[in-house]
Amino acid sequence: MKPRILIIEDEAIVAMELRFVLEDLGYEVVDAVADARSARNVVRETPVDLALVDIHLSDGPTGVELGRELANDQNVTVLYMTANPGMVRDGVAGTIGVLTKPTDERAVQTAVAYALRRRQGEMSPPAPAELRLFA
Template sequence: MSARILIIEDEALVAMELKFALLDLGYQVVGLAADAPTALDLVRESEVDLALVDIHLSDGPTGIELGRELGQERGITVLFMTANPGMVRDGVAGAVGVLPKPTDDYAIQSAVEYALQRRKGEPTLYAPPELQVFN
């Protein structure tokens, strides 16, 4: 079964581009959320393996705390995608890392595969160069 991915992104065009890229790669997109409350509702309704989380959402800069909650409290693998990677430079508990935006389909594919390998406990030799991995 393919991984179930939640996209948490307030820019509709970016969210749709991510959705189509992930669907083309064979992943299941369980939903799109533009703010933290919607994301939490989707998590309660669906099983989620990986959440792609922007930092600045439509309800403010809530992505960091949301990512921490999803990763630490709900056991979801979290990968931040943001134009502001410096905001999470020191890492966020429960998150794999941050992929700076803008990015391309190959970087997304590589980062998602890396995060899912770590979720499964599989050995990961190299992180994609675009991905800033948290310790």
């Protein structure tokens, strides 16, 4: 079964590019949503393995709390993707880390692969350099 990924990103072009990259890599993108409420609705209705979460969404800077909630209450592996990594500089309990935007396809590929390996309990190879891990 293909890993199921939810994109939580308010910039439509960024979300579309992410979807293309992930689908080309063989992942199933269950949806791309722009706000916290929509993300919660998707996760309630569809199994999600990994969420790529921006911090500033169309409903404000709701991504930090949303990521914490998805990781801790919904058992979703969470990677933040943001142009504002300072907003999660102290880490977010239950989530893996942050990939700073703008980024490239290779960084997305390696960060997603790493996060999915972590979800399965694998710890090697080490995290990609572009991914800042939380403690």
